[in-house]
Amino acid sequence: MTQTTKETARKTAYTARKIAHRQGHDPAACAHLAQFLASLARFQTVAAYMPIRTEISPLPVMNDLAAAGKSVCVPVIQAPRQPLKFSRWTPGTKMLNGPFGAAIPEIADTLIPDILITPLVGFDTRGYRLGYGGGFYDRTFALLRKSAPAMAVGFAYSGQELPLVPTEPTDIRLDVLVTENGVIRF
Helix, strand or coil: CCHHHHHHHHHHHHHHHHHHHHCCCHHHHHHHHHHHHHHCCCCCEEECCCCCCCCCCCHHHHHHHHHCCCEEEEEECCCCCCCCEEEEECCCCCEEECHHHCEEECCCCEECCCEEEECCCEECCCCCEECCCCCHHHHHHHHHHHHCCCEEEEECCHHHECCCCCCCCCCCCCCEEEECCEEEEC
């Protein structure tokens, strides 16, 4: 696998995501995500994300989880090539502009999530995600899974599917992918 291969895959997936974003599938995808989370026996802390650009938005589900008494947190980049930290989020949390344009809570209140709902650029049927290239989520999944099971849930438009995501040994597979078409378990 070469970096050029991943860059080419990212360009293809970005274009597909931009087209899918315009089609208004967020409500259907959020309904599937909420239904999936409701089917889980026990979890307390969910990490989601503040959407940027054409990412599918988990905000309606985040609001519902917070209203139901679940702890919700969002990723905060600490430094290049480091795992993410997660800071508590509520619908009323004051947010600041963070790295790469994603909003982060003004006050850091670190939580450790049971479930990570992750954005992505592309995915394949093997459960691999193509991210932005910083490796933040792969490092985070690896770190969290050393101490406790942490479920990796990709959240995307079905149009972001690639024939094959170029992978490296450090790439972590998703456990589940949720799109507007439903839930795929890997």
